[in-house]
Amino acid sequence: MRSKLDSADLGGELWAGPYRLDSLIARGGFGFVARATHAPTGRAAAVKVMHADLFADPTAIPRFEREAAIIFELPHPNVVRVHEVGRLADGRPYFAMELLTGQSLDARLADAGRLAIDEVLGILEPLGGALAAAHARGIVHRDIKPSNVFLAEGRAEGRVVLLDFGVAKLLDNAGPSLTASRATLGTLPFMAPEQVLGQPLDTRADVYALGALAFAMLTGKPPFGDQATAVVRQIHLHARPPRPSERAPVDPALDEPLLRALCRDPAGRYATAPEFVRALRTASSAATSPPNPKRHAALIRPSMAVSVALRADPAALADGDEALLTALETSLPLVSAELTAAGLVLSKETATNLLAVSPTPPDPPFARRVLEACVRAYRRVLAGPLSGQPADLGIVAHVGVLHTSEAGTILPGGLLDVTSWSPAPVRGVVATQQALDRQDLPRSPFPNDPRFFFLER
Structure with a gap:
């Protein structure tokens, strides 16, 4: 710049x-x-x-001057x-x-990765108050995101400052249109579904955005990632937000208030921003500190994991192809049913990905049962929901370890870090050497990487 x-x-x-x-x-x-x-x-x-x-x-x-007036x-x-x-x-x-001195919340997150709950609440409470004041005057901010929150130094009025009302909506006055020219109608990863669709909205759109902001502060990323792509747009509209405790070592007690703020239906959200912040503080008071993964690194247990990923043609998703969306929505439940019947339990699930792990160390008969279930699920989905659709399914199986606390809570790392053991996106069923130990299943080599084998492609 x-x-x-x-x-x-x-x-x-x-x-x-x-x-x-x-x-x-x-x-x-x-x-x-x-x-x-x-x-x-x-x-x-x-x-x-x-x-x-x-x-x-x-x-x-008029639009520019309206921001100043607001x-x-x-x-x-x-x-x-x-x-x-x-x-x-x-x-x-x-x-x-x-003129503010300090750093944006965006920069703070880039430095820290994610924030502790006390710091999160220290940021959310003044933001909730600022939004309540705006909402009382019929103003919806519509662009709550880390770069629009500033953490000021030496400011008598308060450290947390809300910026940029350039796309704010006046509920009691239509005002000049904000859809023309280069004005932006929000930032996708933090937008409420009704805002993404261009539907009428009210102050609860800001409650959703504040929930997404809290999610990003606690886990390091907003609920559906931080990319504004056509694929993310469709996931954002049709998927359930993941639980924060599935994304980072966040106490599960915080899941409920965050997920309520992120409810797709505005009627299911908190009515006001301060109400959401109060609920999150109450939940944090009841929470116990999440275990430190480094402290409990020695507590590991063998397990088997299966990672499943759906990938659809971005152009077809952007066009809102109903047949494709239906196919995507019905594919993972078929895979999930096969894997749970084989003895795995779901660990993470989104609209296009799932991760299932074994509750006990896998012996060879158990591993074979899971691998056969992977192949069976792949065939069912390719012959069923994804038949003729511009989408691919990839299933990868691996045997490794899960990190757990002394109480048995699964911690980040190990098999939960899928990128550490899964190859690049594939179409088919792939198993690692560890998963195929003492198995005589038919296989073919994975291109240019001896660690992996195709079971179906």
Whole structure:
């Protein structure tokens, strides 16, 4: 990103009213933010200016000024303060805000990976208050995500600051349309399903986003991953969110309030952001600290695991092919039924992936029963739901170890870390050398990797 401003930004000007624009802080689809100095007082500020190439759009100026008005009229300690609003000489609007020092929540997560529950609640509680103030005025933020939350240093009003109301929705006033030009209607990994579909929404869309934010802080990723692809969009709309405790060493007591906030039906969510945060704090008070995986690394037990992955053509998913969606929804239950009948138990399950493990160490007869179930499940799915569909099924079996606590709770690592023992995405049934130990099943070599063998392809 450029650190200096140039004529493309300001048409030759380096001033916005009384503010001298010094350097670039950030650039977005609708405008840029510059570090600035208020000439009369010497006070540092952040100035947001609309992009020059949007000036010809008749809706752009009202939309930009509406963001400034929303923030200006929302005097909450955890919402960024607006000092004043003005126009450049060429007529483009700008608004000057307080200049924050510190780091975004996005940067904090990049550094830490995930956060402890006490820090999560310390961030969620002021955000919940800011959203409650916005909702009381009929404002839905619509873009709650880590990059729009700032962790300020030395700020008297509060460390946590909510930014960017650029795509906010006024419930009691239609206002200028936000669907035109380059305005963004949210960020997919944190959007409520009704928002993804462009349906009418209310303040509970922000409750969903706050739940997704909490999920990301606790586990390191939002519920359906952090990529905004057509495949993720379909998973987001049709899959149940996973339990946080399945993704990271998070106490299972926190699962229920998070999953309620992430309910696909708005009626099933908490009515307000503070209500969700209070429920999460209550659950955290009842929770016990999750075991430390490093401390209990010696507590391991042999097990057999089967990883299953569905992959569909992204273009067909993006088109919303109903037959394909139905096929995907019915394929994994068939595989799951075969694996559980063979003696495995489900450990993780999403719309397109599942992981099943054995509850006891697998002897050769047990392993053979599981491998035969994998082949049988693959044949059933290929001949049934996926017949003629632009989708693939991959099943990989392996024997290794599970990490457990002294109480028997399964911890991350070992067989739960599928990427450490499974090959790249495959079509067919693949077994590792460990899974095939003392088995005489027909097999063929896996290309360029002697650790794996095809049982069916």
